[in-house]
């Protein structure tokens with residue numbers, strides 16, 4: 148059995164007087180593809196942002212690969228985000244002025260990898276995501292599905308330990324969304340990456356190894372909810 152790579156222990160987070168997470172607990176196993184489901188406003192994105200070290204919880208602990216993320220300095224957290232994590236969001240994550248190839252090279256250039264090595268790695272991952280021939284295009288010249296595949300390529304180019312994806316197919320039609328998900332998951336699995344995925348889409352969640360449900364800021368294992376409360380599954 149694989150070890151835990153990421154965990155939230157009794158995490159709370161509020162925005163002003165709005166509680167977003169209340170005593171949220173979650174353990175993610177190395178190499179696992181985990182889907183986070185739940186109704187709108189239930190705390191899914193807040194949980195993902197806390198797990199990824201983007202938001203600092205008010206209380207509780209986030210542990211990544213043995214490191215307590217929430218008590219770490221901002222500088223060390225940003226190094227972990229840069230070197231160990233990849234991110235795919237719903238919209239607007241590519242730099243519009245840069246061609247596709249340069250967008251995908253960026254995470255490696257930020258780590259001071261040489262341009263030649265970064266170009267070779269970006270070319271390989273773009274090929275894997277069926278994007279050969281589009282290297283010189285700007286993001287504005289891509290379809291929505293192509294742009295999301297470029298975003299996936301950029302998230303995976305530095306072979307992250309964990310890929311965080313927040314509604315990665317939310318802006319796409321079902322065919323394009325399926326294509327992006329298939330390529331994201333196949334490539335992440337080839338790289339032995341762990342994937343933490345927020346989605347509203349039950350078909351997307353069905354591609355995961357495990358689903359959890361966030362409701363009112365608390366996390367429940369989907370299997371437990373399914374057994375105990377049939378027909379009471381928020382947006383499912």
Ligand SMILES: Nc1ncnc2c1ncn2[C@@H]1O[C@H](COP(=O)(O)OP(=O)(O)OP(=O)(O)O)[C@@H](O)[C@H]1O
Pocket residue numbers: 162163165166167185186187188189190191192193194
């Ligand atoms: N930056 C913020 N400022 C104020 N309130 C926020 C902020 N971010 C989230 N919230 C509030 O925290 C709660 C949880 O929001 P969150 O975005 O985590 O939910 P979600 O489950 O991801 O929702 P959705 O599915 O609609 O994206 C909501 O009540 C939301 O209004």
